[in-house]
Amino acid sequence: MKRTDTSAWPCTIARASVIFGDAWNVLxxxxxxxxxxxxxxxxxALDIGRNILTDRLKTLVEEGLLERxxxxxxxxxxxxxxxxxxxxTYPVLLAMATWGRAHALSxxxxxxxxxxxxCGHDFDAMVACSHCKQQVHLEDISFRRGPGYPGYRPDDAPSSTRLSAPR
Known part of the structure; x- marks a missing residue:
């Protein structure tokens, strides 16, 4: 199955999925x-074929996440x-583990x-504002176009758009 290359898309999630969309890379x-x-x-540890491991390690080195x-x-x-x-990448892996603990395991x-x-306490990952350090929930987020948005012009940028949480 051929995958769509999202490495040049103007989207932070699409570009990150190049690495995190492959289960072997994450593992x-x-x-x-x-x-x-x-x-x-x-x-x-992974019970992975040598050829697959070689390919994924090459990718992770080329992407600058590992050095040989x-x-x-x-x-x-x-x-x-x-x-x-x-x-x-540790916050991403911690977030995935937190989600897995809540939704994929008993x-x-x-x-x-x-x-x-x-502090010696057990914890799960959470999203916090980098400015005020308060926890952020889906209902607390809005977004606006940034300079990397296709066709972006600062004078045309709409005011912030509120995300609505799914019900």
Whole structure:
């Protein structure tokens, strides 16, 4: 099945889906956060074919989320380290885990509990305003066209549009 390439679409979600729309990419990133950064460990943890793992690692390196670093010379062996761009995916993975905990698993199936080291409490991901730090809900959001919107002209930009929560 051929996928539509959304990497040049003028949409932040379409562009992010290039990485997060592929389950193997997401799972490889998850494993990198767990400390599994070597090819053999990734293959074992994910039970993934070598050819598929090779292809996805190449993509994640090309996209700048992982960097390939030699850890052995003879024979040459590499590990795949998270870059800053890769580390910046942690809120996405935490949000996916929070959604999965609420909608894809029963409470007795939860494989990991996230604990905040600073306060010692268990937590789930939440969306907060980067300015006021308050939690943001769907009903609290409005949007307006930005400079990357096709045909954008600042003087034509409409006032903010309110999102309405589905009922």
């Amino acid at each position: 490889i990133l998850r494993e990198a956060f767990y400390g599994n950064q070597r090819f053999d460990r990734l293959q074992e 670093a030699a850890y052995q010379d003879h024979p040459a062996r590499y590990e795949y380290l998270l870059t800053q761009k890769g580390r910046d 409470p007795d199936e939860d494989p990991l509990i996230f604990e905040h080291d600073t």
